[in-house]
Amino acid sequence: MAENHPEHPSATAFLLIALSLISTLAAVESNLFSRNLSPSSLGLKKPEKLSHLHFYFHDVVTGKHVTAVQVAKAPTTTKSSPFGAVAVMDDPLTISPDIGSKLVGKAQGIYALASQTEASLLMAFNFAFVEGKYNGSNLSVLGRNPVFSAVREMPVIGGSGVFRFARGYAEARTHTFYLKTGNAVVEYNVYVIHY
Numbered sequence: 001m002a003e004n005h006p007e008h009p010s011a012t013a014f015l016l017i018a019l020s021l022i023s024t025l026a027a028v029e030s031n032l033f034s035r036n037l038s039p040s041s042l043g044l045k046k047p048e049k050l051s052h053l054h055f056y057f058h059d060v061v062t063g064k065h066v067t068a069v070q071v072a073k074a075p076t077t078t079k080s081s082p083f084g085a086v087a088v089m090d091d092p093l094t095i096s097p098d099i100g101s102k103l104v105g106k107a108q109g110i111y112a113l114a115s116q117t118e119a120s121l122l123m124a125f126n127f128a129f130v131e132g133k134y135n136g137s138n139l140s141v142l143g144r145n146p147v148f149s150a151v152r153e154m155p156v157i158g159g160s161g162v163f164r165f166a167r168g169y170a171e172a173r174t175h176t177f178y179l180k181t182g183n184a185v186v187e188y189n190v191y192v193i194h195y
Contacts, residue, residue, distance in 0.1 A: 137161030
């Protein structure tokens with residue numbers, strides 16, 4: 001048990017004040033990491049909307065103006081077994097299958113050949129929009145893309161700008177694939193819930 005020192009009451013008081021300040025600072029510092037917010041403070045009072053976006057993705061891997069380049073590969077990666085190859089893309093998104101049609105955005109990110117037995121990609125990219133009310137907004141996609149399936153579905157896992165707190169999915173359908181060059185045009189229908 002602590003002894004009471006009547007001849008040093010200020011030392012005891014100082015010690016109690018110091019302990020009080022330390023515990024208060026610890027509480028304040030822990031609140032800097034996380035805190036609860038009202039959804040309305042971020043403008044989330046509005047009802048959610050479901051938007052459908054439709055565009056074409058142009059993956060150009062050969063020619064004068066490539067939009068996707070291989071940046072890595074495994075020691076065992078070959079033309080007949082591309083497992084382990086990784087590419088970075090900056091693919092144009094247009095309103096029609098013609099690459100010269102109106103640009104609505106870019107698909108920017110990476111894809112990797114992630115299957116040893118089929119042409120299946122792991123895709124991690126953003127649709128970065130440059131048109132209309134979506135200009136400056138992004139949707140983030142992360143998913144599996146078995147490229148020879150008629151329809152591929154990948155999750156939309158978030159977004160920014162108009163698409164903050166977005167969730168949904170993207171359907172990809174190959175419109176054109178040029179076997180000789182490896183270039184492709186892919187039709188996308190994206191369904192996204194956002195505020």
